[in-house]
Amino acid sequence: MEHKPNIDQLWQQAVEQAPDWQQFASQLAAMESKKRKEKNRVNFLLGVTIAFVAFIAFAYWPMQWTTLVGIVLTECSMLLYLWQYNRHTKVRSEGLVSANAREYLNYLHAERLKQHFLGKQLMTAYFLLLGAGILLYMWEFVLRMPGWYGWLAYGLAMGWFAVNWFVFRPRIQKKKEAEMNDHIRKLEALQKQWT
């Protein structure tokens, strides 16, 4: 009579030695420290930029209203970015930790909607505020430039905005959405295995 393989026993034989705890713990600590430093760096650099721009507005009170509006719009765009950046770094593992498989699918759906909103609405608001802010800010100084230099300055600034708006923004957005849609499709296909 043929001997049947014992599945439970075979399963238990599959042993993989865990990587050394000390190494793993130091890896985790380094990773946390790196993330914290990155967050501090972004907050510091943007904070300094915001303060510097505000300082210019107060120290060299602009002659034209366009400069002042430009400064306010630029400050708003940077504050918007900073608010989103700090908000986004807090909630990444929520669904993975607390949800069952079906709740996780719902969570990913919600994430996709959130990403869509962030990608379309907030990115648009950020670019428009920053673009309009810088272009208005430049106006006072461009008026002082001789002849075609003003056109050149505006041409370069608008060219750079156009590249960001038409090339980088849709590319980033498309990549994020494709990744999320892959996950959702896969999970929806998996859900069908339940029924």
Place this chain on the structure above:
Amino acid sequence: MSDFQQLYEAYWNRIFRLCLAYVGDREWARDVCQECFEIAWRERDRFREEAQMSSWIFRIAVNLCLRQIKREEKRAGWEAEHHERQQLQAERRTELELRLFAAIGQLPELDRLLISLQLEQVPQQQIGEMLNLTHANVRVRIHRIKEQLQKLLEESSHGA
């Protein structure tokens, strides 16, 4: 020894087996397993509130497995050395053990998770909660999957 270190040492191998049965590749399974513990580490404050440590860590692993779509080429440097050591040990693995994981790999993804959790002796009630199935459904499915696995193993032993 910290609570988290205890969790790591008690569960690393169990989580690894679950990941291996799901993704079917040791290196990939190690990466998923590592990610699982990284997330658990980040969320360790919640772990202290959880009565069921096993359910908590397995739930993270199950959700992580479910979102595995393609192989991502991400491996920390310190892990490379560990990987080489493991490859030397690979030759010692039994033929049957390899056949078991190959057979599990032929099952649909959710059945792989079900049988892996069962083989890790996670209570069926908890399996149902993790996978959103009733207790009765878990029991019936596991019975069916075990039969299917026996059959697959027998077929592979005849073919060997």
